[in-house]
Amino acid sequence: MKEILEGSHAVAEAVRLCRPQVVSAYPITPQTHIVEALASMVADCKLDAEYICVESEFSALSACIGASTAGSRTYSATTSQGLALMYEVCFNAAGMRLPIVMTIANRAMSAPLSIWNDQQDSISLRDSGWIQLYAEDNQEALDLHLLAYRVCEDHDILLPAFVCFDGFILSHTYEPVDMPTQEEVDAYLPAFNPYQRLDAKDPISFGMYATPDYYMEFRYENQRAMLRAKEAIVRYGTLFKEQFGRDYSGLIEGYELEDAEIALVAMGSICGTVKDAIDEMRKDGIKVGLLKIRCFRPFPDEEIAAALAHVKTVAILDKNVSLGSKGAVGLEIKDALYGSSIAVYDYILGLGGRDIRKKDIRAITKLAEQGSGDMFYGLREELL
Amino acid sequence: MVDKSIENFECGHRACGGCGAATAVRMILKGAGEDVIVVSPTGCLEVFTTPYPETAWKVPWIHSLFENAAAVASGIEASLKRQGRSEKVLVIGGDGATVDIGMLCLSGAFERNHDITYICYDNEAYMNTGIQRSGATPFDASTSTSPAGSCSMGNKHAKKDVPAILAAHGSPYVATASLSYPTDLMKKVETAVNTPGATYIQIHAPCCTGWGFEGDQTVAVGKLAIETGLWVNYEMVDGVLRKAKKVKRKPVEEYLSVQKRFRHLFKPKRNEEEIAKIQAIADANAAKFGIDI
Numbered sequence: 244m245k246e247i248l249e250g251s252h253a254v255a256e257a258v259r260l261c262r263p264q265v266v267s268a269y270p271i272t273p274q275t276h277i278v279e280a281l282a283s284m285v286a287d288c289k290l291d292a293e294y295i296c297v298e299s300e301f302s303a304l305s306a307c308i309g310a311s312t313a314g315s316r317t318y319s320a321t322t323s324q325g326l327a328l329m330y331e332v333c334f335n336a337a338g339m340r341l342p343i344v345m346t347i348a349n350r351a352m353s354a355p356l357s358i359w360n361d362q363q364d365s366i367s368l369r370d371s372g373w374i375q376l377y378a379e380d381n382q383e384a385l386d387l388h389l390l391a392y393r394v395c396e397d398h399d400i401l402l403p404a405f406v407c408f409d410g411f412i413l414s415h416t417y418e419p420v421d422m423p424t425q426e427e428v429d430a431y432l433p434a435f436n437p438y439q440r441l442d443a444k445d446p447i448s449f450g451m452y453a454t455p456d457y458y459m460e461f462r463y464e465n466q467r468a469m470l471r472a473k474e475a476i477v478r479y480g481t482l483f484k485e486q487f488g489r490d491y492s493g494l495i496e497g498y499e500l501e502d503a504e505i506a507l508v509a510m511g512s513i514c515g516t517v518k519d520a521i522d523e524m525r526k527d528g529i530k531v532g533l534l535k536i537r538c539f540r541p542f543p544d545e546e547i548a549a550a551l552a553h554v555k556t557v558a559i560l561d562k563n564v565s566l567g568s569k570g571a572v573g574l575e576i577k578d579a580l581y582g583s584s585i586a587v588y589d590y591i592l593g594l595g596g597r598d599i600r601k602k603d604i605r606a607i608t609k610l611a612e613q614g615s616g617d618m619f620y621g622l623r624e625e626l627l
Numbered sequence: 628m629v630d631k632s633i634e635n636f637e638c639g640h641r642a643c644g645g646c647g648a649a650t651a652v653r654m655i656l657k658g659a660g661e662d663v664i665v666v667s668p669t670g671c672l673e674v675f676t677t678p679y680p681e682t683a684w685k686v687p688w689i690h691s692l693f694e695n696a697a698a699v700a701s702g703i704e705a706s707l708k709r710q711g712r713s714e715k716v717l718v719i720g721g722d723g724a725t726v727d728i729g730m731l732c733l734s735g736a737f738e739r740n741h742d743i744t745y746i747c748y749d750n751e752a753y754m755n756t757g758i759q760r761s762g763a764t765p766f767d768a769s770t771s772t773s774p775a776g777s778c779s780m781g782n783k784h785a786k787k788d789v790p791a792i793l794a795a796h797g798s799p800y801v802a803t804a805s806l807s808y809p810t811d812l813m814k815k816v817e818t819a820v821n822t823p824g825a826t827y828i829q830i831h832a833p834c835c836t837g838w839g840f841e842g843d844q845t846v847a848v849g850k851l852a853i854e855t856g857l858w859v860n861y862e863m864v865d866g867v868l869r870k871a872k873k874v875k876r877k878p879v880e881e882y883l884s885v886q887k888r889f890r891h892l893f894k895p896k897r898n899e900e901e902i903a904k905i906q907a908i909a910d911a912n913a914a915k916f917g918i919d920i
């Protein structure tokens with residue numbers, strides 16, 4: 244059924260439909276509307292879950308570790324400072340192979356304090372072992388939660404996932420979304436079936452320490468599960484398409500890419516603006532297209548190399564910066580295209596909520612054409 | 628009734644000979660019964676019981692991080708509740724994990740009053756990382772981060788009173804115990820796990836390696852702590868002190884002089900002033916808990 248909902252409420256509804264048994268989260272802008280909505284659902288008996296009102300994000304994710312290990316489907320949500328406070332817990336949840344799903348309403352990192360959007364928060368946790376999915380719009384944000392649970396809980400995967408959507412730009416924006424029914428979601432997402440659990444009748448030890456004789460194999464298994472997740476996302480994305488009609492069968496998506504000479508690469512809500520800008524530039528005869536990355540972890544390097552093989556120039560729009568190096572997405576694209584003759588330029592932009600408009604996309608396309616890149620785009624020179 | 632035949636802590640673990648924590652945990656698991664899930668933070672206990680692929684635990688057990696055991700336990704409790712399951716949730720963690728770095732999670736769990744029992748085995752320092760001081764290290768004890776030296780008498784602070792802090796959270800049952808009094812310890816564990824809500828026990832667990840005494844003296848050293856009034860075994864029900872173990876008190880130096888961590892109080896020469904300060908701590912304990920016979 245089509246509804247017009249705020250992004251956060253669309254996500255909260257999606258989470259409700261996934262039937263989490265334990266929800267544990269701590270409020271932080273711009274994630275708050277999600278957890279408030281879930282708390283109301285529990286208060287009104289619309290969501291039959293334990294809602295743990297913890298005293299910090301650190302405890303929120305720690306409680307999810309306990310709840311998941313004891314055999315419940317768990318959910319949390321956070322952003323920015325909250326995610327940073329969870330840093331240690333994130334690595335731990337992934338290492339323990341717990342299928343926790345957490346929404347990230349992407350926000351900049353302090354200092355300076357900023358409540359506005361970029362993607363530094365989740366990108367900084369790229370090595371933590373969580374699957375990372377990025378939504379372009381609220382429909383996709385909603386849908387990716389269903390997909391994430393389906394993928395994470397597969398016994399061949401057993402990994403946690405971030406579903407990332409841009410703070411304010413999506414979280415606080417009303418858009419029409421097609422909300423599936425409970426029956427439809429139940430048909431797509433089976434009840435939680437833990438691979439192992441804490442159980443007095445069948446005692447197992449979880450979270451043991453590993454000596455150098457064993458540690459590397461655990462990490463290798465984590466890596467293999469991550470790589471298997473690529474295939475699982477495609478498989479369950481295809482299943483999603485068959486059932487709901489919306490196509491998430493790809494880790495990446497192309498827009499006007501087939502005959503493009505210049506490819507813009509982006510993640511998240513900026514893709515909508517890029518598509519509009521491409522429509523205009525195409526009218527002017529510029530052969531430009533978009534490669535949208537939906538899945539940043541596992542990173543679809545081979546898929547990207549194949550999709551970009553025919554272009555002359557690539558311009559990456561990075562809403563983050565690995566300080567002292569470059570934009571994180573740019574670095575990975577350069578790695579994926581290593582050995583090709585494609586010119587690849589990185590543009591760091593939109594940090595701390597700075598608006599990106601169609602004219603900026605046009606300007607970046609022009610810069611790339613001229614061979615100028617690997618720079619911060621859109622700085623206010625008068626402030627420097 | 629405590630079923631003393633329960634043996635859910637397997638021998639052959641890697642603890643030091645004479646480890647107070649290991650002895651305490653064996654008794655804790657007798658008191659807790661069979662239907663229990665244990666959470667342990669990082670620390671000696673975690674390390675000496677679970678070098679992969681071996682485990683000493685015959686009950687379900689989980690370790691996540693150093694400072695989040697109370698939050699993990701909160702999640703387990705919520706999960707069990709949601710599934711209609713009846714296992715008891717028990718945290719067994721060191722003093723560092725409890726009174727220092729895990730205090731935030733601990734406070735949150737007790738404020739929310741999850742149906743969990745949190746047991747701190749108090750060996751009065753960070754033993755796993757090499758005997759550094761914690762908030763539970765006693766006054767004047769020499770540790771590797773509070774060493775006694777030519778211008779230092781060791782740890783400058785008194786023990787943090789975490790039982791009182793948790794009682795102030797409204798905990799229905801807070802107790803202290805000592806591994807040297809096993810019947811009392813097991814009974815308190817049984818009471819705590821069967822009391823609904825967040826309950827707490829702090830168990831004095833002498834550490835031969837960290838405190839500096841022979842491994843066959845663990846029980847004797849624990850007894851001396853009680854007999855000198857430097858450790859008091861008591862129960863608080865709904866925040867009200869119920870009973871404290873009475874003793875015919877010995878002077879504190881009988882406890883101090885048998886441990887290397889207090890050696891600087893006696894050598895190269897006896898430091899009357901510092902010993903008097905520690906005697907004053909014991910006297911204050913005695914007055915506060917009314918333990919003098």
Ligand SMILES: Cc1ncc(C[n+]2csc(CCOP(=O)(O)OP(=O)(O)O)c2C)c(N)n1
Pocket residue numbers: 648669670671672693694720721722723724725750751752753754755756761
């Ligand atoms: C966040 C974090 N900081 C520090 C450590 C290092 N560390 C591991 S165990 C430990 C001390 C444990 O002390 P305690 O809780 O008293 O247990 P014990 O080893 O004495 O039994 C420390 C400092 C860690 N694992 N994690």
Ligand SMILES: [Mg+2]
Pocket residue numbers: 721722723748749750751752753754761
């Ligand atoms: Mg300790």
